[in-house]
Amino acid sequence: MLVMGEVHTGLLQNSGEIPESTCRDVLQLLSGERVRVSRRPIVYAVSPDLLTGVDCRLPSASQSRIRGAGTVLSRSSITGGRVVQGSSFTRIERSGSDRRQPWSHYLARPGVVEVLGKVKSRDLADGFAEDPPADGLDLGAISARFLDVVQSSPLLDRRAPFKIARTRLRWVAEEGEPAIRFTLHSEQMRTVRLVHTGEFTPAVADLCEDLALHDWLLTALLVIIERARIGGTPGPEAAVKLAPAVDHLLHLWMPSARVDDVLSAYWESLDRRPGFTRQWQSLVDRVRDQLAVHTLAFLREKSGGGAR
Template identity: 55%
Template sequence: MDTTGPGAPLLIGEVHTGLLQHSTALPASSVARVLRLRPGERVGTMDRPIRYAVSPSLLTGVDCRFGGASGSTRVVGAVSSRSTVTGGHVVQASSFARIAPGGRGRRAVWSHYLARPGVLEPLGGRLADRADEDFLASEQPGGGLDLGAINTRLMDVVQSAGLDRRAPFRVPRTRLRWTARHTTIAHIDFGVEEGHLRSLRLGLVPADGDPWDEVRSFCEDVALHDWLLTGLLHLIDKAVGVDGADAVRRLRPVVDHLLHLWMPAARPDRTTAPLWASLDRQVGFSRQWDSCATWVRDRVGLASLHRPGGPR
């Protein structure tokens, strides 16, 4: 089968990222509790090189339209969702599906789709040529596939799981909507859209094995670091033009809660490792982060030197 033509599988996803509504970094035992979304199933955890936990996958059955201006197709299947917590501070809700053209022409019973978690089957024809672009641009009006709504519900469940609701600072949530498909030439394209929406387009050269799990993790990592940079810029804006102890008070959350979480490609693999280097050259994530982090440290250091009684 041609894995790069119009009939090739299309992977789609959306990631919501925000600050965990708790006054301190949540310890590992508490993270496992809030992410235990399915009783009896294990929460995945890792401590190196950064503390990270991932919930069991949840399935949401969908039977809706997919597409937009260039034409829509009815898709049926089970969207796969999960939540992650990084460093005890940052929570994500991530939903994705693989749309595999060439399936049956009529709807099957639900057991058929539940046996294929994360796969959506188009009914009555193949996807439109620009279905991926329509997905990235669409706000999913009534009847369309809305991964954002699934993520919002999942984030609300996690944020209400016994947290003290006293976040140390306020930073807006971000949304990353992404697509990936096999192409003859690898490429990556990141965009900042209106509001707090970002878009990510991936083209992967076919290789041995199925890389989709790695691609999903890569997109979650991009969303995480975009949110960290967004939060850093947000807190810096609040401190610009402010002097003395008030500036330190506004920037203290950056030092206490954000700076140590910056670790792009902490879990690399052979499929996505080159993508981070390409993305960083294109967008300049690391250059901007390093520049802003240095500004914060210098600002806090100068304020400390001029504090009555000298530095502490």
């Protein structure tokens, strides 16, 4: 019927980036299952999928009381040894019967929540974009916990190079005529409404995680530039404040790196408008230009005032 998910993205709480081997150890949340790692074009490590059992109210724009039971699929990942994500999603399907089934039934369908009773797909999808009710399905809380598990690993030194808020990206995918809409809500909240042709595949979740990752990078870079107050503070001070961006963020931009070819058109459309890569590039240029200007000023100062 539809799939809903939420991805939380944050800065790994470590002074520097961590090597691939440490990524593996940190993500070993479930013993016995392997952490998957890909190395090109950027090191990406992802934990085994874990299931959370849920039996609760589902979101509804019309405030109807819809009950669902089943499991949510979640995972944690680390990109470039620097950015951490907690991601959860579940497929919402109509139940074959009106009665609540034993857990064995739901466990046989990992990542599926069955709706008990009548439901409209549109009502669910519209409701999901809003904050979940207190007793409702809260994928964000599950994703946040998967992010916490990584951040509290004893293998990390917790001396992150700068403070930055996590962002959350809530997404809904439905079948139909291909379309995507990305919306910025508050400082940390984003939603994606995606329509895909054919059956849902986990590649859609990968796409949303990739979008969340790049949106976080863009947000973090904007925050760092704002804090530097270019023009409002003396050059050397601004340069010092921009340095963390160069040390930790600028090399991480790899849009669509892990996105299935079938879905890359979605990224391309977002790159045309609103134009993620365009904004990123202009910010990167700004940071580098600032550093260049500062270097020139510094050199001029050292050579005793230059054109005297």
